Amino acid sequence: MMDYAIQKLSEEKVFKDPVHRYIHVRDQVIWDLIATREFQRLRRIHQLGTTYLVFHGAEHSRFNHSLGVYEIVRRIIDDSFSGRPQWNDSERLVTLCAALLHDLGHGPFSHAFEKVFDLDHEQFTQRILLGDTDVNAVLSRVSEDFPRKVADVIGKTYPDKLVVSLISSQIDADRMDYLQRDAYFTGVSYxxxxMERILRVMRPSEEQAVIKQSGMHAVEDYIMSRYQMYWQVYFHPVSRSAEVILVKILQRAKVLSEEGYRFKQEPVHFKSFFDKTFDLKDYIALDEYILMTYFETWILEDDEILSDLCDRFVNRRLFQYIDFNPAKEYRKLGELEGLFRKAGIDPEYYLVVDSSSDLPYDFYRPGEEEERLPIHLLMRDGELRELSRESDIVDAISGKRRTDHKLYFPEDMLTEGKKKKMLRQQILSILNT
Incomplete structure (x- = not known):
């Protein structure tokens, strides 16, 4: 019987893809993983969370993205690395599997869900790989320790650091796919x-993939693309408004459940998350279709806050926002909370400060939290040079974190009734000073 690890399909399978044109599958293991229920679940989780409420084309899923990351890694390994002495071809399958499965643990509306229930999608990816799942069954057919190897790549503890760098670094397949895919589906050009140039000049080294000196300008373009996407798409204030409401829906439902509120539509899928008794099966059973069904039905709940928040999310009645620096304007926030209570509006759910920050590129700073492996250029003389030492463009933004703060509130609630209109003038006066 042929070794499962090297078993090929009798005929190559091809996925048509709008970003990479085609995604090629020849390995039986990869084909079997794609067919598992845990991987198919990713079809029901948006890649960009609430961003579809701003960019109407952003309906793509983590399933699309995961296939794209796999394809980029396949091309790197098979086209750029294969046959080179620094690349160990026995690592091919574990690298491909890690690329395909790297987002397996994302919950519905990923980051908002994680925030409310204090979860980590990478930990859940590892739990799915190692638990009683279809994915684990497929990986275990390769070898008994193979699921652990793939989980170690995801957890960044795998001994071959080059393998880890292809999935998680400052220039990895994950970023290269989501930047292009998200740009395509949002319709932006940033x-x-x-990528073709980057893949052609990418070379294996002992600890990470490096870029030939001649490819420096392509990498500069990649870093600036990432910078623009974060500020024009990922941190879009309207998308963040939707995410603020989403978080508050889940928090309100959790509070009501703890208080013994009798829901018309009982949150049976959430009970175990509210009291932290959920298991892996409960986690895998949740997707965005289920959440949206609850949100639709909760519009009819007697609790006015839950009903209103769900109606806002489902029907896109989002909060207004202004620039707000909590470090400098904390006194202002206290005044606003008092006025909101006077108006009968609960500031816990209707007055929210949200902050976003990003570090476009950084070089290695030993001992700092989240040490970052820098991008290295392979010079003509064989020396490795850190990117910002050669690029003036990258040097200009290295280590510079940009942060944006917004204050979100329901402006429409401040126009209802004479009392609220008077309070609205006081609130707007505070907001505008």
């Missing part, structure tokens, strides 16, 4: 860069 996320485009010359």
């Amino acid at each position: 996320g485009h860069f010359d």
Whole structure:
């Protein structure tokens, strides 16, 4: 019987893809993983969370993205690395599997869900790989320790650091796919860069993939594309408004459940998350279709806050926002909370400060939290040079974190009734000073 690890399909399978044109599958293991229920679940989780409420084309899923990451890694390994002495071809399958499965643990509306229930999608990816799942069954057919190897790549503890760098680094397949894919589906031009050039000049080294000196300008373009995508798409204030409401819906439902409120539509899928008794099966059973069904039905709940928040999310009645620096304007926030209570509006759910920050590129700073492996250029003389030492463009933004703060509130609630209109003038006066 042929070794499962090297078993090929009798005929190559091809997925048509709008970003990479085609995604090629020849390995039986990869084909079997795609067919598992845990991987198919990713079809029901948006890649960009609430961003579809701003960019109407952003309906793509983590299933699309995961296939794209797999394809980029396949091309790197098979086209750029194969046959080179620094690349160990026995690592091919574990790298491909990690690329395909790297987002397996994302919950519905990923980051909002994680925030409310204090979860980590990477930990759940590892739990799915190692638990009683279809994915684990497929991986275990390769070898008994193979699921652990794939989980170690996801957890960044795998001994071959080059393998880890292809999935998680400052220039990895994950970023290269989502920048292009998200740009395509949102319709913006910021996320485009010359990936073909980068893949052609990418080379294996002992600890990470490096870029030939001649490819420096393509990498500059990639970093600037990432910078623009974060501020024009990922941190879009309207998308963040939707996410604020989403978080508050889940928090309100959790509070009501703890208080013994009798829901018309009992949150049976959430009970175990509210009291932290959920298991892996409960986690895998949740997707965005289920959440949206609850949100639709909760519009009819007697609790006015839950009903209103669900109606706002489902029907896109989002909060207004203004620039707000909590470090400098904390006194203002206290005044606003008092006025909101006077108006009969609960500031816990209707007055929210949200902050977003990003570090476009950084070089290695030993001992700092989240040490970052820098991008290295392979010079003509064989020396490795950190990117910002050669690129003036990258040097200009290295280590510079940009942060944006917004204050979100329901402006429409402040226009209802004479009392609220008077309070609205006081509130707007505070907001505008």
